[in-house]
Amino acid sequence: MFFVRADGNAAIGAGHLMRCLTVAEEIKKKQDVCVLCGDEASAALAESYGYETKVLGELPFSVREAEKICGLLQGDKQDKLLVDSYLISKEYVSCLTQKAFVICFDDMADKILPADMVVNYNVFATKKRYHLLYEGVEKKPEFLLGASYIPLREQFRGAKENVRWQFTDVLITTGGGDEKNHAGTILESLLKRKELENVTFHVVCGAFSPNYEKLTEVSENNGRVVLHKNVKDMAGLMQKCDGAVTAGGTTVYELCALGVPMVAFSYAENQKQLVSYLAKLDRGLGAGYLPDEPWEVIENIVCAVAEMATSASRRTELIKTEKSLVDGMGAVRLAGKFMENPN
Numbered sequence: 490m491f492f493v494r495a496d497g498n499a500a501i502g503a504g505h506l507m508r509c510l511t512v513a514e515e516i517k518k519k520q521d522v523c524v525l526c527g528d529e530a531s532a533a534l535a536e537s538y539g540y541e542t543k544v545l546g547e548l549p550f551s552v553r554e555a556e557k558i559c560g561l562l563q564g565d566k567q568d569k570l571l572v573d574s575y576l577i578s579k580e581y582v583s584c585l586t587q588k589a590f591v592i593c594f595d596d597m598a599d600k601i602l603p604a605d606m607v608v609n610y611n612v613f614a615t616k617k618r619y620h621l622l623y624e625g626v627e628k629k630p631e632f633l634l635g636a637s638y639i640p641l642r643e644q645f646r647g648a649k650e651n652v653r654w655q656f657t658d659v660l661i662t663t664g665g666g667d668e669k670n671h672a673g674t675i676l677e678s679l680l681k682r683k684e685l686e687n688v689t690f691h692v693v694c695g696a697f698s699p700n701y702e703k704l705t706e707v708s709e710n711n712g713r714v715v716l717h718k719n720v721k722d723m724a725g726l727m728q729k730c731d732g733a734v735t736a737g738g739t740t741v742y743e744l745c746a747l748g749v750p751m752v753a754f755s756y757a758e759n760q761k762q763l764v765s766y767l768a769k770l771d772r773g774l775g776a777g778y779l780p781d782e783p784w785e786v787i788e789n790i791v792c793a794v795a796e797m798a799t800s801a802s803r804r805t806e807l808i809k810t811e812k813s814l815v816d817g818m819g820a821v822r823l824a825g826k827f828m829e830n831p832n
Contacts, residue, residue, distance in 0.1 A: 490569075495526075498697055499666060502666035509573050515792050516827060529544060531544075558570070640739075646684065650809070656732065659691065661690055692722055698718075733750070734794060750797050752789070771806075773797075
């Protein structure tokens with residue numbers, strides 16, 4: 490059995506759970522998958538994608554929870570377990586490795602995880618950083634690092650470059666939570682920009698967004714705003730748009746794979762490195778960290794979108810940079826590595 494331990498809820502958004510399910514889609518072609526969740530909301534989300542689930546009912550990612558998970562496993566590393574959370578500790582992982590082959594997603598590279606395998610698919614993840622972090626550790630995990638392991642759903646694979654000469658539709662997506670309604674704030678500024686007066690804005694409202702009613706009101710009062718909730722065909726929606734504004738995270742890589750010109754910003758610590766990396770590649774790809782300089786970041790976003798709107802050559806330039814980062818086959822590669830590893 491292949492197990493996934495991840496959550497997706499209003500407090501943390503859906504990113505952790507969804508990237509695990511993306512890999513699970515490939516794994517379940519060959520093996521049964523069970524998703525272990527800390528709460529009912531997370532389980533409901535996993536079940537909506539057709540997965541068997543179990544709600545653990547313990548303090549999430551505590552040693553007590555790890556012990557409960559061990560009780561579900563066959564032992565002798567016959568089962569494999571993919572764990573994804575910023576809350577996991579050395580003690581938690583150590584407990585699990587006694588019974589299962591443990592794989593951990595690790596975005597931050599800021600702590601030693603005594604797992605069998607560690608995955609950091611970010612474009613900025615380097616072997617040097619992990620070798621320094623794990624220096625002196627006798628038994629090191631196998632490291633799967635870099636953009637070739639970005640887990641994207643099948644709908645994001647094989648897209649060709651497509652620069653449309655008209656610029657009429659822009660996507661705004663800020664993640665599954667967005668408690669502070671950054672989408673609404675950014676939208677308000679974009680609607681005021683003269684170069685964008687003929688643009689329709691497609692706002693994605695995440696599964697756990699508390700701002701649905703606010704955004705619905707804006708949409709009902711402005712014909713240039715279309716609200717999308719619980720989108721299943723995100724690739725289709727992205728490909729309908731000529732540009733995008735996105736928070737840092739997996740959505741960045743999805744847009745890159747499809748070749749949609751974008752500008753990214755960060756509002757959480759785990760998003761900062763990616764947005765900073767993008768800004769170094771191209772000044773217009775990364776707008777900055779919103780909590781530090783909110784109005785400057787929003788102005789950067791508005792200017793970047795206006796530049797896209799007024800220049801097809803600029804859009805072409807952005808697409809070429811984005812497509813060079815991602816090929817969309819990461820989930821297939823990860824599933825292959827997870828399945829080939831001996832128990």
